[in-house]
Amino acid sequence: MTDSRPVLTMxxxxxxxxxxxxxxxxxFRLFPGEVHALMGENGAGKSTLIKVLTGVYGIDEGVxxxxxxxxxFSGPMQAAGAGVxxxxxxxxxxxxxxxxxxxxxxxxxxxxxAVHWAEVRRRARALLTRxxxxxxxxxxxxxxxLAVQQMVAIARAIDVRAQVLILDEPTSSLDAxxxxxxxxxxxxxxxxxxxxxxxxxxxxxxxxxADRITVLRNGTLVGEYPTAExxxxxxxxxxxxxxxxxxxxxxxxxxxxxxxxxxxxxxVEVSQLSRRGAVAPFSLTIHAGEVVGLAGLLGSGRTxxxxxxxxxxxxxxxxxxxxxxxASLRNPVQAINQGIxxxxxxxxxxxxxxxxxxxxxxxxxMQAARGWLRRIPxxxxxxxxxxxIKALSIRPANPDMPVRNLSGGNQxxxxxxxxxxxxxxxLILDEPTxxxxxxxxAEIQKLVVQLSDGGMAVxxxxxxxxxxLRLSHKIAVMRDREMVAHLVxxxxxxxxxxxxxxxTGTQREEANQ
Amino acid sequence: MSVSSLxxxxxxxxxxxxxMPVLATLALLLVMYGIGVSQYQAFSNVQVIxxxxxxNGFLLVIAVGMTFVILTGGIDLSVGSVAAMTxxxxxxxxxxxxxxxxxxxxxxxxxxxxxxLMGCAIHFFDIQPFIVTLAGMFFAxxxxxxxxxxxxxxxxGFWTTMSQYRIGDPRGNFVSVSVIVAFVVVLVAAYVxxxxxxxxxxxxxxxxxxxxxxxxxxxxxxxIAVYTISGLCAAIGGILLSFYTLSGAPLIAVGMELDVIxxxxxxxxxxxxxxxxVFGTVLGVLVLGVIQTLITFDGSLNSWWTKIVIxxxxxxxxxLQRLIGIRYK
Ligand SMILES: Nc1ncnc2c1ncn2[C@@H]1O[C@H](COP(=O)(O)OP(=O)(O)OP(=O)(O)O)[C@@H](O)[C@H]1O
Ligand SMILES: [Mg+2]
Numbered sequence: 001m002t003d004s005r006p007v008l009t010m011x012x013x014x015x016x017x018x019x020x021x022x023x024x025x026x027x028f029r030l031f032p033g034e035v036h037a038l039m040g041e042n043g044a045g046k047s048t049l050i051k052v053l054t055g056v057y058g059i060d061e062g063v064x065x066x067x068x069x070x071x072x073f074s075g076p077m078q079a080a081g082a083g084v085x086x087x088x089x090x091x092x093x094x095x096x097x098x099x100x101x102x103x104x105x106x107x108x109x110x111x112x113x114a115v116h117w118a119e120v121r122r123r124a125r126a127l128l129t130r131x132x133x134x135x136x137x138x139x140x141x142x143x144x145x146l147a148v149q150q151m152v153a154i155a156r157a158i159d160v161r162a163q164v165l166i167l168d169e170p171t172s173s174l175d176a177x178x179x180x181x182x183x184x185x186x187x188x189x190x191x192x193x194x195x196x197x198x199x200x201x202x203x204x205x206x207x208x209x210a211d212r213i214t215v216l217r218n219g220t221l222v223g224e225y226p227t228a229e230x231x232x233x234x235x236x237x238x239x240x241x242x243x244x245x246x247x248x249x250x251x252x253x254x255x256x257x258x259x260x261x262x263x264x265x266x267x268v269e270v271s272q273l274s275r276r277g278a279v280a281p282f283s284l285t286i287h288a289g290e291v292v293g294l295a296g297l298l299g300s301g302r303t304x305x306x307x308x309x310x311x312x313x314x315x316x317x318x319x320x321x322x323x324x325x326x327a328s329l330r331n332p333v334q335a336i337n338q339g340i341x342x343x344x345x346x347x348x349x350x351x352x353x354x355x356x357x358x359x360x361x362x363x364x365x366m367q368a369a370r371g372w373l374r375r376i377p378x379x380x381x382x383x384x385x386x387x388x389i390k391a392l393s394i395r396p397a398n399p400d401m402p403v404r405n406l407s408g409g410n411q412x413x414x415x416x417x418x419x420x421x422x423x424x425x426x427l428i429l430d431e432p433t434x435x436x437x438x439x440x441x442a443e444i445q446k447l448v449v450q451l452s453d454g455g456m457a458v459x460x461x462x463x464x465x466x467x468x469l470r471l472s473h474k475i476a477v478m479r480d481r482e483m484v485a486h487l488v489x490x491x492x493x494x495x496x497x498x499x500x501x502x503x504t505g506t507q508r509e510e511a512n513q
Numbered sequence: 514m515s516v517s518s519l520x521x522x523x524x525x526x527x528x529x530x531x532x533m534p535v536l537a538t539l540a541l542l543l544v545m546y547g548i549g550v551s552q553y554q555a556f557s558n559v560q561v562i563x564x565x566x567x568x569n570g571f572l573l574v575i576a577v578g579m580t581f582v583i584l585t586g587g588i589d590l591s592v593g594s595v596a597a598m599t600x601x602x603x604x605x606x607x608x609x610x611x612x613x614x615x616x617x618x619x620x621x622x623x624x625x626x627x628x629x630l631m632g633c634a635i636h637f638f639d640i641q642p643f644i645v646t647l648a649g650m651f652f653a654x655x656x657x658x659x660x661x662x663x664x665x666x667x668x669x670g671f672w673t674t675m676s677q678y679r680i681g682d683p684r685g686n687f688v689s690v691s692v693i694v695a696f697v698v699v700l701v702a703a704y705v706x707x708x709x710x711x712x713x714x715x716x717x718x719x720x721x722x723x724x725x726x727x728x729x730x731x732x733x734x735x736x737i738a739v740y741t742i743s744g745l746c747a748a749i750g751g752i753l754l755s756f757y758t759l760s761g762a763p764l765i766a767v768g769m770e771l772d773v774i775x776x777x778x779x780x781x782x783x784x785x786x787x788x789x790x791v792f793g794t795v796l797g798v799l800v801l802g803v804i805q806t807l808i809t810f811d812g813s814l815n816s817w818w819t820k821i822v823i824x825x826x827x828x829x830x831x832x833l834q835r836l837i838g839i840r841y842k
Contacts, residue, residue, distance in 0.1 A: 056727065077729035092727040094720030096787035097713075105717055106710070106730050114708035156728070 007032045007163055007195045008053075008084075013062035015045075015052050017405060020396055022048040026062075026221045028214055030164060030195045035186060037210035037227070038199045039239055041437040042409030043395045044216040046199050047089050050166055054079040054086050067163070077106070085162035089169050089199075089408045089435075091149045093156075095142035100124035102141050103156045127155045132181045146173045146346055147298045151182075158185060165189060166197045169408065171205060172435045173345075175298035175463055183209050201409070201437050203232055215239055240439045261290045261473060265324040267426055267457045268309070268340075273318030278304040281318060282483035284476055286426060286457045291448065293472030293489070294461040295498055301481035302461045303345060306428045309459060310342035311335040336369050341424035343416055345431040345461075351415040354404035358394065359385045361403050361414050366422045388417035391447060393440055409436045416444065426457040433467065445471060465495045477501045534781030535793040537833060541826075542796055545803045553810045560686045565802035570691035571596065571753035573798045575769070576776045577702045578746025580794045581739040583777055584706075585718045586786025587642040589740060591631065591649035592747040593769030595624045597762070598653040599751025603672075604665035604761025613671035621748050627653065628744020632737035646740075650770070657763040664762035667755060676756045691753040698749065703791040711738060719786025775823055776801050779830050800826065 008030040015023040023045045030036050038046050051057045053064060055073030064071050066082060073079040076086065093102045100121045101108075109119040124137040133151050141149055150173050157165060167186075171179050186196055186209060198210060206213065206227070213230055215222040215238045222238050230238075266285040274281040279301045286292050294302045307313040311329040320327050322338050329335050335342070344351050353361055362385050367376055385399045392413040394406075403414055416432055429448070433441045448471055452458050462468050468475060469489065475498065477485040485501050487493050549556040566573075575592050582589045599620045606616040627649055634645045667673075681687030706712035714735040717725040726732050755761060780797025782789025804822050808814045 075729070076727050077731060080729040086727075088727050092721075092724040094717045094724050094728075094787070096720035097717060101713065102728075105713055106728060108710065108713070110710075114704075115710070115713065117708075 004031055004033075006030060007067060009063075009065045010049070010053065011063045011065075013049065013052060013064075014060045015048055015057060016060055019398070019401075020405070021219055023052065023219045026216065026219070027224075028221075029224070030197055031212075032163070032195050033190055033193045034211040035190055035196045035198055035209050037206045037213045038197060038216065039206065039213055039235065040216035041239055042413070042435075042440060043218075043407040044239075045219040046216060047168055047407060048219075049216070050086065050088070050168055050197070050199070054084055054166070080106075080160060080162075083161070083163040084166065085157045085160040085164070086166040087153045087157045087168060087170055091146065091153050091173075093141050093149055093153055096140060098138050099128075099135060099141050099144070099152055100137035102152055103127060103137075103159065107160070123159075124155075127159055128152075131155055131185065132178075145299055145303075147175065147178060150174060151178065154182060158189065162194060164195045164197065168199045169201070169435055170198075171200055171202060173298075173431075178298070179205065201435060201441075203235065203438065206235075207232065217241055236438060239437070261287050264288070266321075267323060269321045269324075270309070271319050273308055273315045273320065275304065275308060275313055275316050278313060278481065279308065280482040282476075284483070284486075286459060288425065288457050289452050289455045290474070291452045291458045291460055291472045293468035293475040294459060294478060295465060295468050295475050296478030296502055298463065300478040300502075301483075302478050303430055304481065305476075305478065305483070306342065306430050306459060306461055309335070309426075309428055310340055312342065312344075336365070336422075336424075339425035340428065341365065341419035341422050341426070342428045343419045343430060343432055345434065351418075352403050352411050355402055357400050357402055358389070358406070358414055359399035362388060362399075362417045362421055365418045369422055384421050385417075388420060392417055392443060409440065412436055413440065413444075420447070420451070424456065426459065427451070428459040428461075430461045431463065432460075433462065433464070441467075465498055469493070469495060469498070532790075534783075534830065534833060535790055535796065537830075538779060538781055538793060538796040538800060542800050542803065545800065545807065549803065549807050549810065556806075556810060561806060563686055563688050563692070565799060565806060566692045566695070567689045568805075569798050569802045570689065570695040571750040571757065572769070572772060572776065572801070573695045573795065574698045574746050574753060575750035576773045576780075576794045576798055577698055577791055578743035578750075579770075579773045579777050580702070580780075580782055580789060580791055581706075581715060582642070582743045583774075583782050583784060584715050584786055584789055585736060585739050586722070587635070587736070587739065588646065588774070588784075589628075589631075589649075589743045589747075590643065590646040590770050591627065591653055592743060592750070592773055593766045593771075594650045594653035594657070595627060595744060595747035596751035596754055596769065597764075597766045598656050599624055599748045600755035600758070600765065601657045601660050601665070601761035601763060603752065603755050604667050605660050607667055607669045607672065608665055613669050616669075617752065620752060621745070624744040624746075624748025624751065625741045626744070628740040628742070628747070629737060631744075632740030635740065636733045636736045642740075654763075654767075657761075661761075661763065664760050664765075667759045667761065672756065672759060676759050689756075691756055694749065694753060698746065699791055699795055706791060711735065715739060716787055719788070721787075772801065772823075775827050779823075779826055781830070784831070 006029040010026070010028040013023050013026045026049060028049065038049065040046050048057065052059050055075045055078060071082065073082065079086065097105065103124045104120050108115045109123065110116055121137055128135065128137065131151050131154065133148065135144065135148060141152055150170060154170055170182065174182065190196055200206060210227050212224060212226055213235065214224045217239060264287065266287045269285045271283040272281040282305065284292070294305060296302050304313065308315050309329065311331045311334055314330050320329050327338060359381060363376055363381055370376065389397050389399065394410050394413050403411055406414065412435055419427060433444055436444065445467065448458055448460065460468060460471055472489050475487045475489055476483050477487065477498065479502055487498065575596060579589055579592060602623060603616050603620045606619060607613065631645050631649045634640055635642050675690050678690050679687040680693065706715065714730050717730055718732060718735055722732060754766065758765065776797035777794050778784060779800050780793035782793060801823060805819050808816060808818050
């Protein structure tokens with residue numbers, strides 16, 4: 001494989017943004033018929049390298065050779081024309097257009113010069129079937145979940161006869177089954193001789209699919225390695241530049257027993273809460289200091305449960321009690337007033353305001369809770385913002401940087417900080433570690449433990465079961481928009497058992513009720 | 514492992530949400546027409562509808578161009594002045610003795626050229642469409658008075674024929690040439706928007722310009738194209754206007770851009786872009802026309818009532834879009 005000639009060679013690439021050196025003298029090569037993982041912490045420069053290649057940004061220095069020619073693309077359109085097909089990190093689709101059109105726009109099949117809609121729909125269906133996705137291709141893409149949108153973006157990219165396929169964190173919002181599907185297709189394309197560049201923060205995925213790994217750190221090249229010759233620990237070390245022990249420490253700390261936590265009145269108690277078309281009636285209690293994990297496949301209704309707790313969607317039926325008193329959570333304002341914070345999974349659409357600075361984004365929720373007339377004093381703002389920039393290692397550590405200029409993972413951290421600052425009594429975290437590098441992920445997990453030890457209740461949603469198991473006192477399992485089990489997270493519960501419950505939905509555990 | 518069962522949308526989501534504003538406009542139109550018919554006997558005459566088209570043919574053509582612009586999330590304030598300038602230039606050139614066909618060609622080139630230049634300014638210098646087309650509006654209006662301070666009458670044979678020619682049915686109902694032109698423009702525009710890459714790119718850019726760019730769509734080319742199209746439509750509208758009035762007047766069509774925008778929005782096109790249909794725009798123009806006609810039929814109402822009703826409707830429709838937009842998420 002390595003003896004063939006590279007299809008893509010990037011040499012001595014440098015790129016600076018005002019005040020930030022995103023890439024410095026980076027070399028990168030890609031061979032036909034390989035899956036090449038590009039690894040690095042949040043802000044290491046992975047997405048920038050990709051955008052420089054496809055002409056979204058111009059390069060300051062360096063040479064790009066594709067095939068036999070030196071290239072400098074003026075933008076994604078030209079890059080695609082030359083056989084470089086890209087799925088960028090944030091899902092980039094037009095929400096108002098149909099699924100089918102999003103896949104084919106720009107290269108629609110035509111007949112007599114007119115877009116041949118029947119053919120567009122037929123081919124879109126065929127393509128999605130290949131990805132094992134059976135959806136209405138005429139519906140606007142905005143009516144589907146993030147995962148489906150991600151699959152649509154991937155479908156768009158793989159339909160092109162490309163020499164180079166670039167996937168920037170395609171799996172961060174997919175569940176295990178969908179990842180498997182994607183990998184199957186990636187292998188197939190690889191065997192056809194296509195070169196695939198793959199970015200992810202999931203190390204196990206790298207070892208399952210990648211032939212070679214290139215590691216970036218702080219915008220510089222650390223090295224290029226065959227996957228077989230780089231053990232996982234060594235990879236982590238190369239990415240963060242030191243060895244990692246924070247990960248191990250969490251479990252060693254003694255944690256309060258569930259029984260003692262559940263003695264008092266619960267902070268929130270919902271019974272038979274439901275919303276048509278979203279979640280079947282469910283009951284759940286959350287006590288102060290308790291971490292409740294929500295497990296389940298994508299689309300099983302986890303996010304929908306979270307949204308009901310925050311009043312982002314209105315429940316059709318059911319009762320809510322806060323601190324023992326009947327209460328209503330009909331809109332986010334009521335929820336915030338009750339001390340509930342919600343860190344949404346969809347940071348692009350619902351969370352981050354790209355043009356505001358890191359500081360402004362962070363204090364937004366707190367300022368809203370105080371009312372806009374009572375401005376938070378600047379000194380207090382600085383204190384809080386600095387604290388969380390440090391705690392979450394947000395880079396660059398510049399509170400006055402517009403959030404738009406941060407890397408994807410760092411934007412996620414800013415959003416998290418926004419809710420942590422409000423010190424809610426119940427914090428709902430929907431996929432808080434998605435797209436976050438391994439070091440920062442450990443930091444966030446540690447923070448969740450600290451906060452709950454300090455008396456905050458946490459509703460923790462994550463597709464990664466290990467994470468849910470590590471942090472939660474008890475786990476509610478969702479399946480097909482129904483809460484099928486409550487498990488007390490004691491020694492008898494492990495990933496297999498939760499998986500089994502998710503898969504079958506039969507094992508009901510009433511012990512803690 | 515298939516996610517199909519979890520991702521199929523519940524049936525209530527299948528309501529034609531994107532078509533809803535257009536359907537609302539259609540319903541409104543039918544109600545207003547019903548009121549007219551029940552109040553005034555003469556209202557049911559087919560010619561009443563034809564007259565609405567005759568009186569608003571130019572407005573319809575210009576509104577079609579505006580639909581393109583608004584679909585990309587932009588706005589074009591220059592259309593009224595460009596139409597006036599086109600009429601003015603035609604009158605002036607005809608007066609100076611140029612042959613009618615040559616005048617027609619020249620007059621039809623000025624609008625798109627100005628539109629093209631405004632599109633370039635908007636795209637390459639990244640200036641707000643509002644500002645650029647506002648400048649275009651002042652420029653075109655200035656050109657009108659530069660040509661002449663007073664209105665110039667048109668006596669050319671071709672123009673007068675076009676102005677007076679009637680296409681009618683045996684029962685005596687008729688339409689003018691401008692109605693035919695307007696219908697052709699509407700059909701062509703509807704085809705372009707639904708079946709060509711240019712048209713689909715217009716929708717994509719209105720949906721999310723950043724995504725459109727990353728999907729490899731020609732952002733700049735499309736933007737420039739819509740302002741050129743709008744300029745062309747304004748020019749055609751200007752010619753139709755000169756057929757209608759048989760003159761070029763420096764102060765004609767002042768504020769028409771606002772009527773046009775109102776018609777497009779009432780027709781269900783969302784001001785932020787990405788959603789709307791030319792057919793809706795036709796309905797929007799008809800709504801304005803029916804309001805005018807109702808007020809004319811009444812006779813006792815001041816014509817300012819037209820403005821008041823349009824204002825109220827505009828507000829209601831923007832509210833409706835907002836509500837649908839919220840549900841959409
Ligand atoms: N448009 C921009 N303007 C200014 N700075 C930017 C811009 N885009 C990226 N940066 C900066 O460049 C650096 C590299 O960002 P990049 O997005 O490439 O990181 P990444 O490796 O993709 O991280 P992640 O894993 O979080 O996606 C970051 O410090 C980021 O803040
Ligand atoms: Mg990135």
